[in-house]
Amino acid sequence: MITITRSMARLVRAVFRKALGNAARGSLGVVGIESSADGLLFKSKFNDVAIEYRVPGHYPAESVAVPIDLLRTVEAGNDEPVQIQQSSKRMVEAHWNDGAVPQIGHFDADKAGDRLKGFPAVPREWLENEPRLLEALQDAAGTVNQYPNRFATNMIQFRNEMGSLGATDGRHLLVQRGFALPKGELLFPANNVFTAKELPTNLPVFIGRTEDWLSVRVGPWMFHFLIDKAGRYPKLQDQIRAAETATSKLHVSEPDAAFLAQTLERLPNHEHTFQPVTVELNSQVCVRAKPEESSQVTEVLLSSSSLEGTATAFNTDRRYLARALRMGFREILIFDKDRPVQCQDEHRTYVWMPLSSEGVIKRAKAMIQIHSPLQEARDKPQLKQQRTTSIMPRRKASDFGVVPANGTTNGSTSGHTNGNATEPSHGASHSTSNGAANGDNAPEVSLIDQAEAVRTSLREAVDKVGDLIGSLKKQRKQSRLVQSTLSSLRQLQTLDA
Numbered sequence: 001m002i003t004i005t006r007s008m009a010r011l012v013r014a015v016f017r018k019a020l021g022n023a024a025r026g027s028l029g030v031v032g033i034e035s036s037a038d039g040l041l042f043k044s045k046f047n048d049v050a051i052e053y054r055v056p057g058h059y060p061a062e063s064v065a066v067p068i069d070l071l072r073t074v075e076a077g078n079d080e081p082v083q084i085q086q087s088s089k090r091m092v093e094a095h096w097n098d099g100a101v102p103q104i105g106h107f108d109a110d111k112a113g114d115r116l117k118g119f120p121a122v123p124r125e126w127l128e129n130e131p132r133l134l135e136a137l138q139d140a141a142g143t144v145n146q147y148p149n150r151f152a153t154n155m156i157q158f159r160n161e162m163g164s165l166g167a168t169d170g171r172h173l174l175v176q177r178g179f180a181l182p183k184g185e186l187l188f189p190a191n192n193v194f195t196a197k198e199l200p201t202n203l204p205v206f207i208g209r210t211e212d213w214l215s216v217r218v219g220p221w222m223f224h225f226l227i228d229k230a231g232r233y234p235k236l237q238d239q240i241r242a243a244e245t246a247t248s249k250l251h252v253s254e255p256d257a258a259f260l261a262q263t264l265e266r267l268p269n270h271e272h273t274f275q276p277v278t279v280e281l282n283s284q285v286c287v288r289a290k291p292e293e294s295s296q297v298t299e300v301l302l303s304s305s306s307l308e309g310t311a312t313a314f315n316t317d318r319r320y321l322a323r324a325l326r327m328g329f330r331e332i333l334i335f336d337k338d339r340p341v342q343c344q345d346e347h348r349t350y351v352w353m354p355l356s357s358e359g360v361i362k363r364a365k366a367m368i369q370i371h372s373p374l375q376e377a378r379d380k381p382q383l384k385q386q387r388t389t390s391i392m393p394r395r396k397a398s399d400f401g402v403v404p405a406n407g408t409t410n411g412s413t414s415g416h417t418n419g420n421a422t423e424p425s426h427g428a429s430h431s432t433s434n435g436a437a438n439g440d441n442a443p444e445v446s447l448i449d450q451a452e453a454v455r456t457s458l459r460e461a462v463d464k465v466g467d468l469i470g471s472l473k474k475q476r477k478q479s480r481l482v483q484s485t486l487s488s489l490r491q492l493q494t495l496d497a
Contacts, residue, residue, distance in 0.1 A: 123208025
């Protein structure tokens with residue numbers, strides 16, 4: 001008999017489910033539990049992923065293989081004991097208390113132990129890394145393609161000579177450096193387990209490998225990933241350019257970054273495959289979007305961000321721009337018109353493909369304008385630039401040497417850049433001005449004042465829309481009444497005849 005606690009069951013199931021995905025459900029999910037003088041060991045395996053969790057202590061030597069549903073049944077937030085034993089060759093049973101009421105559960109464990117055969121061995125040597133490697137693995141897993149084509153873009157790439165791990169889905173790529181990694185270049189499957197909140201984030205992360213498996217150890221957890229020895233991977237370094245060759249640099253202030261990251265997903269969208277926005281860099285930085293089947297343009301003016309270099313505009317999927325901001329990048333590099341957009345810092349480089357320049361959203365005579373909060377950086381000199389237009393050709397489906405899973409090409413509605421940024425105002429407003437923005441004349445208001453202005457403007461807009469809807473309904477009702485009256489008159493004329 002093996003004794004665990006209900007809180008252990010909850011912890012193990014949460015992380016195992018994250019690592020194994022759908023395999024953690026139903027009859028495929030099996031957990032081996034071993035007790036010994038060294039403690040408890042929980043382990044599970046499915047295809048190319050295996051996971052272990054160790055609890056120190058002193059226990060009698062026992063082992064049992066149980067379906068993961070057993071853990072789901074007995075789990076709770078307390079440390080009440082759960083006793084598990086093999087009741088027959090095909091069954092295991094668990095005993096625990098639910099409050100003051102004793103519980104017993106019977107679970108089918110027929111051939112459960114067979115699913116744990118071939119469990120990876122523990123590496124003999126480990127390379128120690130900073131805790132940031134855990135976050136790096138999270139970010140890499142969020143960059144891959146779950147449905148790869150001819151390249152193994154569902155994998156993460158380790159390169160020992162550069163101390164880097166790279167990931168791409170063919171539309172964007174992320175390279176992170178400065179790690180101690182096993183010798184050689186290898187590919188292993190991306191996994192969402194590194195996003196599990198149960199993992200410690202302040203402990204060193206150790207990397208090791210055997211002939212066929214790459215292992216990651218952090219605290220009491222150990223993860224094994226089957227190495228892909230046959231997969232081909234794009235040459236990510238070929239897509240990265242030197243920062244000094246950039247023709248334009250967008251410097252995003254901290255307030256603007258926080259504001260834009262939250263605002264981008266709320267802006268209107270006129271595409272289904274992509275979510276395009278236009279970023280225009282001139283005397284003022286602005287981001288434009290518009291809804292489907294409408295000429296109404298919404299423009300976000302970034303009050304304290306600035307351009308260094310040549311004025312330009314580019315069309316991009318907003319999800320990549322938002323991700324760059326969330327990852328902490330505050331400088332965006334723009335190169336030639338047919339090159340990817342790039343962000344970088346000491347340890348990371350993030351690159352993504354812009355959309356076709358034919359989809360650039362132009363300024364409109366009447367636009368909804370939203371201003372980011374002002375900061376004291378208004379005292380910084382504004383860079384007055386002679387505006388130039390950058391026209392980018394349509395991109396092919398294979399942007400990084402990888403054919404995207406959906407097989408679609410880039411592009412959106414036709415158009416090109418035109419006009420300058422508008423005079424800044426506070427809150428949301430409609431603008432008909434085509435003049436250049438003058439940041440030095442912007443009045444100083446507090447963030448609360450701006451928020452209240454936005455709220456007031458939105459309330460006024462809602463009231464106007466409500467009045468318009470009421471008028472339309474009244475007009476429709478009157479129209480129906482007129483039609484009904486005319487129909488009755490026609491019938492009376494027929495009777496008189």
